[in-house]
Structures are given as C-alpha cells and as structure tokens.
Amino acid sequence: MIGIKSYGGYIPRYRLNRMVIVQNMAWYLPVIMAVAQGEKSVANWDEDSLSMGVAAAYDCMSGGDRKALDAVYFASTTLPFADRQNASVLATALNAPEEGVDNADFTGSIKAGTTAAIAAIEAIESGSKDNVLVVASDLRRTKMATMYEMFLGDGAAALLFGKDDIIAECKGYYSHSCDFVDHYKGYGKEFDYTWEERWVRDEGYGKIIPEAISAFLGKTGMQINDFDKVIYPCYFKGTHAGIARKLGLDPSKVQDNMHEVCGDTGTAHPLVMFIAALEEAKPGDKLLLASFGQGCDVLYFEVTDKIKDLKAPQGIKGSLARRVELDSYQKFCKWRDLIVADLGIRGEANPNTALTTLWRKRKMLLGLVGSRCKKCGTPHFPPSQVCINPDCGAVEEMEEYEFSEKTGKILMYTGDMLAASVDPPAIYGMISFDGGGRTMLDFTDCKLEQIKVGMGVRLSFRRKYRDDMRGFTGYFWKAIPQVEE
Amino acid sequence: MATGIKDKVAIIGMGCTKFGERWDVGAEELMVEAFQEAIQDAGIDKNEIQAAWLGTCFDEVNVGKSALPASMTLRLPNISVTRVENFCASGTEAFRGAVYAVASGAYDIAMAIGVEKLKDIGYGGLPEFSSAMGTLNGLWFPNVTAPGCFAMLASGYAAKYGIDMQELKKAMAHVSAKSHANGVLNPKAHLRKAVTEEKILNAPMIAYPLGLFDCCGVSDGSACAIVTTPEIAKSLGKKDFVTVKALQLSLSNGTEMAYEWDGAHFITAAKASTEAYKEAGIKNPREELSLMEVHDCFSITELVTMEDLHISERGKAPKDIMDGFYDLDGKLPCQVDGGLKCFGHPIGASGLRMLYEIYLQLHGRADKRQLKDPKLGLTHNLGGFPMMNVCSVAIIGKYDV
Numbered sequence: 005m006i007g008i009k010s011y012g013g014y015i016p017r018y019r020l021n022r023m024v025i026v027q028n029m030a031w032y033l034p035v036i037m038a039v040a041q042g043e044k045s046v047a048n049w050d051e052d053s054l055s056m057g058v059a060a061a062y063d064c065m066s067g068g069d070r071k072a073l074d075a076v077y078f079a080s081t082t083l084p085f086a087d088r089q090n091a092s093v094l095a096t097a098l099n100a101p102e103e104g105v106d107n108a109d110f111t112g113s114i115k116a117g118t119t120a121a122i123a124a125i126e127a128i129e130s131g132s133k134d135n136v137l138v139v140a141s142d143l144r145r146t147k148m149a150t151m152y153e154m155f156l157g158d159g160a161a162a163l164l165f166g167k168d169d170i171i172a173e174c175k176g177y178y179s180h181s182c183d184f185v186d187h188y189k190g191y192g193k194e195f196d197y198t199w200e201e202r203w204v205r206d207e208g209y210g211k212i213i214p215e216a217i218s219a220f221l222g223k224t225g226m227q228i229n230d231f232d233k234v235i236y237p238c239y240f241k242g243t244h245a246g247i248a249r250k251l252g253l254d255p256s257k258v259q260d261n262m263h264e265v266c267g268d269t270g271t272a273h274p275l276v277m278f279i280a281a282l283e284e285a286k287p288g289d290k291l292l293l294a295s296f297g298q299g300c301d302v303l304y305f306e307v308t309d310k311i312k313d314l315k316a317p318q319g320i321k322g323s324l325a326r327r328v329e330l331d332s333y334q335k336f337c338k339w340r341d342l343i344v345a346d347l348g349i350r351g352e353a354n355p356n357t358a359l360t361t362l363w364r365k366r367k368m369l370l371g372l373v374g375s376r377c378k379k380c381g382t383p384h385f386p387p388s389q390v391c392i393n394p395d396c397g398a399v400e401e402m403e404e405y406e407f408s409e410k411t412g413k414i415l416m417y418t419g420d421m422l423a424a425s426v427d428p429p430a431i432y433g434m435i436s437f438d439g440g441g442r443t444m445l446d447f448t449d450c451k452l453e454q455i456k457v458g459m460g461v462r463l464s465f466r467r468k469y470r471d472d473m474r475g476f477t478g479y480f481w482k483a484i485p486q487v488e489e
Numbered sequence: 490m491a492t493g494i495k496d497k498v499a500i501i502g503m504g505c506t507k508f509g510e511r512w513d514v515g516a517e518e519l520m521v522e523a524f525q526e527a528i529q530d531a532g533i534d535k536n537e538i539q540a541a542w543l544g545t546c547f548d549e550v551n552v553g554k555s556a557l558p559a560s561m562t563l564r565l566p567n568i569s570v571t572r573v574e575n576f577c578a579s580g581t582e583a584f585r586g587a588v589y590a591v592a593s594g595a596y597d598i599a600m601a602i603g604v605e606k607l608k609d610i611g612y613g614g615l616p617e618f619s620s621a622m623g624t625l626n627g628l629w630f631p632n633v634t635a636p637g638c639f640a641m642l643a644s645g646y647a648a649k650y651g652i653d654m655q656e657l658k659k660a661m662a663h664v665s666a667k668s669h670a671n672g673v674l675n676p677k678a679h680l681r682k683a684v685t686e687e688k689i690l691n692a693p694m695i696a697y698p699l700g701l702f703d704c705c706g707v708s709d710g711s712a713c714a715i716v717t718t719p720e721i722a723k724s725l726g727k728k729d730f731v732t733v734k735a736l737q738l739s740l741s742n743g744t745e746m747a748y749e750w751d752g753a754h755f756i757t758a759a760k761a762s763t764e765a766y767k768e769a770g771i772k773n774p775r776e777e778l779s780l781m782e783v784h785d786c787f788s789i790t791e792l793v794t795m796e797d798l799h800i801s802e803r804g805k806a807p808k809d810i811m812d813g814f815y816d817l818d819g820k821l822p823c824q825v826d827g828g829l830k831c832f833g834h835p836i837g838a839s840g841l842r843m844l845y846e847i848y849l850q851l852h853g854r855a856d857k858r859q860l861k862d863p864k865l866g867l868t869h870n871l872g873g874f875p876m877m878n879v880c881s882v883a884i885i886g887k888y889d890v
Binding site: 348357384386392418421430456468 | 610611612613614617619620624625627628629630631632633634636637638640641642644645647648693694695696697698699742743744746747748750752876
C-alpha cells in the first residue's frame with residue numbers, strides 16, 4: 005500500500021479582513037468589493053514560502069522519524085532562491101539526512117504541489133524510496149488594488165508519503181498538461197501578469213479541471229459521486245460551484261475553496277484544501293484531489309483505519325484557529341514591501357553572508373541543532389566543544405541535540421525601538437529551553453504588551469535577513485511567545 | 490605568589506576633554522586636547538614617555554585600526570604604542586596596559602589614552618554592530634541594540650524580586666535624575682541640565698522599559714593618564730599623589746547566555762569587584778569607599794551594579810537609591826561627575842574619564858562637586874551585554890591610604 009502517512013499544515017497567524025482592503029483601495033478599483041467576503045491569510049514580515057514550508061513540514065513530521073526521509077520535495081512558485089535548492093534548505097531545517105537523499109524543487113506552475121506528490125508516489129512505487137516528504141507553499145506578492153490582492157492568501161501544506169502506516173492510500177492518478185496561460189511571471193519580474201478573468205474562469209478553471217477529472221473517471225471506470233469529497237482549487241466562487249455542476253457532483257461533496265478563511269494559497273492550495281478534507285474524513289472515505297496550472301493533476305485517495313491512530317497535527321484546522329486580525333492595510337503593504345518606509349541609516353548595515361561559515365554551521369543555523377554533553381547531559385546552544393557546566397568541563401564529549409521542537413520559557417525580554425525593524429519594536433529576549441539550555445532569540449508573532457517573564461515559547465524557522473544587494477536570504481529560528489495559551 | 494597592583498604605580502598626570510557632540514573636531518583633535526592637559530599636569534616632557542596604550546572601540550567609524558593614530562597625532566617619539574579594544578572596558582584596558590608596564594619594571598613612565606569619535610555616523614545611538622560581531626554571530630544573533638539588551642535586565646530584575654515595573658522605573662528615574670543634577674556642576678559634561686523624575690518617567694520609550702532618560706548620551710571625547718612608579722613620582726617632586734589600589738577584569742564565559750543565570754545581576758561585576766577589594770585590602774566597601782564612577786550606560790545598569798559591587802544588598806538597590814545613599818550628599822556618592830548619563834559614552838575614553846574624576850576629587854580639584862576629604866574611589870566599566878560582557882573595576886586612592 006502506498007499513500008499518505010501523515011499531514012501537516014500552516015496558515016500564518018495574521019488575517020486581513022478583505023473589507024480593510026476595500027476601505028483603503030476601493031476608490032481605485034471599486035470591483036474588488038465583489039469578492040470582499042471574509043479574510044485572507046497574511047504571512048508575517050519575516051516569513052516566506054520556505055519558512056512557511058518548514059512550519060508545515062515540522063507539523064507533518066511531529067511524532068515521525070525525520071531521519072527516515074529519503075527525499076524532500078518542495079513545491080512553490082515563490083522560491084526564495086532561483087538557484088540553490090530550496091528543498092535542501094528545508095531538509096536542513098528538519099535536520100533530515102544528507103547521505104543517500106535526493107531532494108528536489110518543483111516549481112513553474114501552481115500545480116507543482118500535486119506534481120511533487122505524484123513524483124513522490126512514483127518514486128515509492130519504483131522501490132527507490134520509502135519515505136518522501138512533499139511540501140508545498142506560496143507567498144505571492146500582489147500589486148495593490150488588484151483582484152489578485154483580494155483572492156490570494158499565504159500558506160503551506162505537507163504530506164509524508166510512504167509504504168506503511170498509511171492513513172490515505174493512493175489508488176490512482178492522472179495528469180493533463182497544456183500551456184494555458186491564465187497568469188505568468190516573467191523572469192526577474194516582481195508580480196504575476198494576469199489575463200482577462202472571464203477567459204480564465206470559462207476556458208481555464210471551468211474547462212481544464214472538469215475535463216481532467218472526466219478523463220480520470222473514464223480511465224478508471226468510476227463515477228464522480230463514488231467520491232465522498234472532491235477537492236479542487238478555484239478562487240472564483242461561482243466557477244468553483246460551476247465545475248461541480250458540470251461534473252454532476254453532489255454539491256455537498258465539494259470541498260470549500262477557503263476563500264473566506266484564507267484565500268488561494270497558490271501551489272499549496274490543492275494540498276491545503278485536501279488536508280482540510282482529510283481532517284474531516286472517516287475511514288473508507290474516497291477523496292479526489294485535482295489541481296490547476298498549465299493543466300491539471302488528479303489524484304485519488306482512500307482513507308484507511310489508521311487515520312484514527314494519527315496524532316492530530318496542528319494541520320489546517322489548527323492553524324486557521326490560531327488567528328489574529330491585522331487591522332492595518334499599511335502594515336500589510338509594508339510587510340510585503342509594497343510601500344517604502346524609511347529604516348534609517350542604522351537599517352543600511354548589510355554584512356555579507358559567509359557561505360563557508362553557513363556550510364560549516366548549517367545544522368546549527370538552519371536546524372537549530374545544538375550539542376549535549378555525554379558526560380553530564382547538559383544541552384548547549386550554540387553547540388560547544390567544551391562543556392559549560394563548571395562541575396563537568398568535558399572536552400569533545402558532545403552529541404547532537406535538537407532544539408527545534410523544544411518548548412521554553414521567557415527569562416527576560418524587551419521591545420526595542422532603536423533597532424532597525426520592519427515591524428517595530430524589535431522584540432527579543434532570553435529563553436530557557438525546557439529540558440535544559442538557554443539562548444537569546446528574536447521573538448515573532450506577538451505584541452510587546454502580551455509578553456511577560458515566565459511565559460511559554462515555541463520555536464519557529466523564520467527569515468532572519470534579506471540581503472537585497474546580493475539576493476541572499478538568511479534564515480534562523482525565532483521564539484513565539486504562547487500568548488494564546 | 491602574586492602580590493597585586495596596590496601602590497606599585499602612581500598616576501602623575503591626567504587630562505580629559507570636554508565631552509559632547511564635538512562637531513568641530515575629530516578623534517585626532519580630541520586626543521591632543523586630553524594629552525596636552527595630562528602632560529602639563531604631569532610636568533614632564535613628552536619624550537620621557539616610554540610606552541603608550543590607546544583604547545578605542547569602534548575603530549572603523551572612528552580612528553581606524555592600530556595604535557598609529559595616537560602615535561602619529563601626538564608625535565610620540567617612536568615608542569611602543571598598543572591599541573586595545575575590549576568593548577566598553579577599552580579605556581580601562583589602555584590604563585591597565587600602562588599600569589602593568591610600569592609595575593613590571595619594563596618602563597619608568599607610560600601613558601594611556603582613550604578616545605572615541607562617535608558622532609560621525611549620521612544617526613543616534615551607538616554605531617550599528619552587525620558587521621562587527623563576526624561571521625557566525627551575525628547569522629543568528631537577534632536584532633539587538635545596547636538599550637534593548639540592557640532593558641532586558643530590567644525585566645529580569647523585576648521578575649526576580651517581584652517588583653512592579655512602575656516601582657522599579659521610579660528607582661531608575663532617581664538614578665538618572667541624580668546624575669543629571671551632578672552633571673549640571675561639571676563644565677566638561679555633555680548634558681548639563683537638571684531633569685525631574687517626572688520628566689524621566691514620561692519620556693518616550695527607547696527599549697521597554699527604558700525611556701529616553703534611562704539611556705546615557707552619545708558623545709565624543711578623550712581622556713588620558715600618565716603613570717610611573719611611586720619612587721619616580723616622588724623624585725619628580727609629586728606630593729599627595731594618587732596610586733592604583735586595584736585593577737581587575739572579569740569576562741563572561743557563556744554561562745549567562747547558555748547555562749544558568751537569574752537575569753538580574755552581572756556575574757562578572759560581582760567577581761571583579763570582589764577581587765578588586767581583596768587586591769586593595771578593602772574589607773567593607775560600603776564604608777571604606779569615598780566615591781564611585783560606575784558604568785551607567787542605562788539607569789538599570791547602575792541600579793543592578795550597586796548590588797554587584799557589594800554596596801547594596803541583593804534586591805535592595807532600589808531602596809538605597811530612593812534613600813539618596815548614592816546622591817552627591819549621600820553616604821557613597823556615585824556618578825559625581827555626571828556619569829555616562831551626562832558625559833555620554835565615547836567608549837574608548839569612558840574608563841579614563843571616570844578615573845579622571847576620582848583623580849580630581851582625590852587632589853581636591855573638583856570645584857563645585859568636591860567631596861570632603863575623599864580617600865578611595867572606584868571605577869567600573871561594563872562592556873557588551875548583560876548576558877555576555879567584559880567588566881573592569883579599578884580602585885585608586887591616596888598613596889598613604
């Protein structure tokens with residue numbers, strides 16, 4: 005049996021009510037009012053597709069064995085690096101193995117997430133791999149006052165494919181590829197370029213998805229209503245329902261397109277919607293998943309009894325519940341770099357990243373891997389050769405020790421108005437890890453007024469800096485005070 | 490068996506510039522200003538100086554690397570000059586180099602000069618630090634500034650002693666108000682305006698819970714000391730001269746940051762001061778010291794330091810502060826010259842500037858600030874951050890004490 009062993013989801017904490025966009029920008033493009041239902045998810049200023057992918061991947065692997073991964077596939081149209089395998093950054097953040105591992109990026113189309121899933125299934129079918137983690141994520145910047153700004157949200161999803169302990173068996177798949185260009189992003193361009201909506205709706209989503217699903221049904225001899233849920237993206241609400249009508253699908257079996265709760269998350273979206281369906285699924289349920297983008301991938305899964313044994317991850321449901329309203333459109337625009345606010349001369353500092361140092365310390369910097377003294381058990385971050393415990397002091401007696409999934413407590417903190425920050429005050433502090441060790445970290449996803457000494461924290465992989473001069477993005481881990489717990 | 494530095498070295502000349510936003514001059518002119526005062530005070534010829542130490546911290550936006558700026562600017566007679574940098578202890582480190590050089594017997598007369606030109610960077614606060622922390626730290630250290638790191642100490646202190654932040658802020662406000670009052674009396678201070686505690690408490694936030702007046706100024710300045718042996722001092726006709734009683738340095742080893750620490754005190758300052766009292770033969774510093782010049786980069790730093798120097802009991806510094814114990818007319822005046830609060834903190838100069846005030850006080854030359862018959866004074870520098878720092882403590886006093 006080949007299929008899904010576990011799933012994970014990540015919808016960033018901030019949500020922008022679409023009426024806030026309308027209030028700020030309808031003077032410029034009144035038609036945005038037509039799709040102003042609900043809210044869209046907004047990644048924090050220190051997130052990108054890769055950092056969100058890491059969050060989804062950890063969620064998926066919680067309780068799983070990251071050391072057993074044979075490959076990490078990362079799908080996104082908003083990869084931070086055009087040439088530096090983003091999947092391997094993600095795999096390093098997971099402290100996944102390097103030897104015998106074959107990571108890959110899937111990109112170039114918002115259907116890349118399902119394409120990566122099919123590649124994972126085929127790799128396992130071929131016998132070359134046992135465990136493949138598929139992560140899809142997108143953070144698409146949009147111009148102000150566009151329909152895209154209204155439709156799109158940010159998010160990530162992860163699925164672990166394997167051969168045993170399967171919660172949803174893959175029972176077939178089919179792909180259709182064609183050069184239908186509803187939107188494109190030219191090389192070096194900042195934003196997507198979109199064609200007329202009516203054409204995209206009627207000739208794109210409205211035809212390509214039902215035709216691919218019909219072709220799959222024809223191939224397998226199944227009927228559309230054999231499925232308990234049919235999952236496909238389409239940010240036009242009317243067209244989304246129209247596709248079901250065209251297929252003769254019972255409307256109760258259509259998975260919601262999530263426009264009101266987060267918006268279309270691009271490459272991640274078919275998997276985000278699929279995970280939302282899995283979260284409600286019972287053993288025996290048949291799920292049909294389709295994507296869109298220069299064609300359509302169709303995958304058929306059947307939920308197994310094992311889904312009852314899965315330790316529930318945060319998933320999509322959990323991350324949707326963890327929400328805070330972003331009440332400022334200006335803040336959203338600043339976070340997405342759509343407007344220019346002065347950082348001051350202090351903000352101009354831009355030291356180069358020593359790639360040699362990054363290579364030597366990749367586990368520490370990307371995976372938050374420290375060390376633990378084999379003699380006395382003291383955990384260390386950063387990793388150290390000499391034990392810090394004054395009663396021990398052992399030298400070169402360290403083993404690897406992962407901090408990324410540890411919880412901790414705030415020892416001291418501040419909100420700094422002097423530090424150059426996109427979202428002042430810069431909040432940071434010292435934390436002690438439960439189980440030993442302590443360090444000083446930036447805090448994120450919190451407000452200064454909510455924090456106090458002793459409050460719990462969790463850790464999150466975030467963009468640490470962006471070197472616009474050289475095009476480099478640096479990542480590290482931050483602490484998230486658990487203000488909601 | 491080491492015998493310590495006590496009374497092995499005499500200070501025979503000191504100089505200190507006017508501190509402030511010295512838009513008119515650079516580090517070079519500042520050094521000349523401090524040096525000329527020191528050499529005239531010592532009453533020796535420049536060519537009698539056999540070795541010198543230069544303390545600067547942010548060399549890249551200041552004098553540049555090496556000790557050449559001091560040697561060339563002052564036209565020193567091709568002697569050994571060494572540049573030292575150890576964060577905010579840089580000035581005291583320069584002094585330490587000169588004092589140890591004389592104590593070792595290698596030289597008869599040595600000089601320490603500290604300088605920092607901070608106001609050539611174009612923005613407020615200390616120079617941005619990210620290119621100066623090394624290739625690895627730069628990749629993971631949080632986006633910190635000096636006020637932010639010391640502000641954290643206030644959160645740790647309030648939590649440890651269960652003090653409401655507003656109450657702690659009142660004690661911190663008194664720390665700053667007291668120094669501002671002292672600064673008014675000092676023509677060399679940068680800030681010479683009395684500030685009320687109410688104004689301090691209502692100032693804009695810089696890094697929670699530190700407001701504007703909880704932070705010291707940023708300024709340019711230089712200070713200089715010329716040292717020799719007591720025997721040579723005597724032969725030069727010096728009477729009632731000042732000698733070094735203790736000189737200690739303590740550095741973090743990572744414990745605070747990565748192992749164990751209450752976040753409410755400085756491990757290094759507690760250690761350095763203990764060692765300094767031992768070296769100086771001081772049993773009860775609260776009674777024996779006449780005055781102190783400590784590293785009040787931020788009000789909370791001074792507050793906590795009163796405990797680390799073993800003057801106030803743990804958790805009791807706010808009470809001593811509110812009681813006026815450290816005021817100019819208190820039992821143990823602290824920041825008599827106005828402190829970093831009013832002098833600002835041209836890093837390489839600060840340690841020597843503190844010694845300058847004690848030197849003036851011991852010679853009875855402190856004018857309106859003059860204390861009655863001071864005998865022993867302590868200086869303290871704290872460089873870096875509460876969770877990883879360099880701490881220096883110096884004690885100087887009259888030779889016969």
